[in-house]
Amino acid sequence: MSEELNETVVDETEVQAPEAAESAESSVKALEEEGDIAADYLEELLDIFDLDGDIDIDVRQGRAYLEVTANGDSNLRLISDPETVEALQELTRLAVQVKTTNFSRLILDVGGSRQxxxxxxxxxxxxxxxxxxxxxxxxxxxxxxxxxxxxxxxxxxxxxxxxxxxxxxxxxxxxxxxx
The missing domain is CATH 3.30.1370.50 (R3H-like domain)
Known part of the structure; x- marks a missing residue:
């Protein structure tokens, strides 16, 4: 009986480990998808306002993290004020929520304003x-x-x-x- 119990525990542990890895992987994929949706939204906004910028997407501490950067003489500074970035972040979160129907905790950085x-x-x-x-x-x-x-x-x-x-x-x- 003791051997059967040990086998059962080992089998359950072996089954749970891949499930946990799959869960973490699907969570990262969901955050990457969230980042892609947010990047598409931000690209449209940048185009509307004729602002230059590149968008980098990352997953950090369980959140999608988007950074809008520009090289050289850029007009991106027009929207890099912390209050403006906060407002853009909220608009972007709402756009993501509309597409995914999930609450978004994404973080937006424009021109290094977060740092x-x-x-x-x-x-x-x-x-x-x-x-x-x-x-x-x-x-x-x-x-x-x-x-x-x-x-x-x-x-x-x-x-x-x-x-x-x-x-x-x-x-x-x-x-x-x-x-």
């Missing part, structure tokens, strides 16, 4: 971390998107402090607290 925003947030958070360490008091931040909050939570955690998101909707913000 510039990450650098800016990191600089701001590091100043606030120093303030919290000096005063020992909690410091609230301005409201920001869920993507930005994730970045900020990670920076705060790496510094050994605690952070919490508070508020609802557009008023959702982070409070940095001493550990």
């Amino acid at each position: 510039a925003r990450v650098d800016e947030l990191t600089r701001i958070v590091n100043k606030l971390i120093a303030k919290v360490k000096d005063t020992g008091e909690a410091v609230p931040m301005k409201p920001m998107s869920s993507y930005e909050r994730k970045i900020v939570h990670d920076v705060i955690s790496e510094a050994g402090l605690v952070s919490e998101s508070e508020g609802e909707g557009r008023e959702r913000h982070i409070v940095i607290k001493p550990s």
Whole structure:
């Protein structure tokens, strides 16, 4: 009986491993498809506004990630403001959702604006971390998107402090607290 049980466990494990690999593979394929749909939508928008740009699609941390770049003297800077990129991202997500009927969590970067925003947030958070360490008091931040909050939570955690998101909707913000 013990040998039969061991064989059953081994057989179930062997069956589950390929299923898990297939699930991960189908998830990546779905995200790549999402990226393709988003890229088609963005290409049409760029054409309508006569903007130059190349679109790169990647899958990062369980999300489709699209980066619009241009070489040399480009008019892409016209839409690389962080608020504009956020709005374009939401429009692109909606376009993907209409085609796939699934919620999209894609990330859009135009002209390196995302990395510039990450650098800016990191600089701001590091100043606030120093303030919290000096005063020992909690410091609230301005409201920001869920993507930005994730970045900020990670920076705060790496510094050994605690952070919490508070508020609802557009008023959702982070409070940095001493550990």
